Amino acid sequence: MGGSQKEPPTNGSFFHNSLKDKVKRRVKMGWNKGYSIMEKQVVGLYDLEILTKDVLEVIMEPFCNSDIDSGGSNNLKAKDGKTAEDIICFIMEPEKYQEVVKNFIPDPEEPDWNEGLYDLYNKIVREKWGIW
Secondary structure (H helix, E strand, C coil): CCCCCCCCCCCCCCHHHHHHHHHHHHHHHHHHHHHHHHHHHHHHHHHHCCHHHHHHHHHHHHHHCCCCHHHHHCCCCCCCCHHHHHHHHHCCCCCHHHHHHHCCEEEEEEECHHHHHHHHHHHHHHHHCCCC
16 A cells, blocks of 8 residues: 555454544443433432432442443433432432522523532532442
8 A cells, every 4th residue: 555544454453453442432431321321210219209318329329330421311300490410419418409509600601500519419429329
């Protein structure tokens, strides 16, 4: 072959390296399907008014020490407008949740983004279930 084109190696390393890159990209992206499953369970049980701390502990167990990724979100909201992340904060740390919501000052460029709520959610899931 001439010019700048490279011929793929014949020893199989081209496929192997390509597969490694795909796996690395997948790991960086996180477990989208896991987040989607968690979101459906949390919102559904909350809407049925049966989600307690104990129930939440049970349904979060399969996700412990994993990288569930909000890229798998279906943007589900409970009947009262809470997201799965809101609900987790509300159930696990009700006083802190109320404080964060009460002190929320929207940014004109991102009026729905609540940094305090984001931080509270991440603190809870990291400390409680090792979700990173």
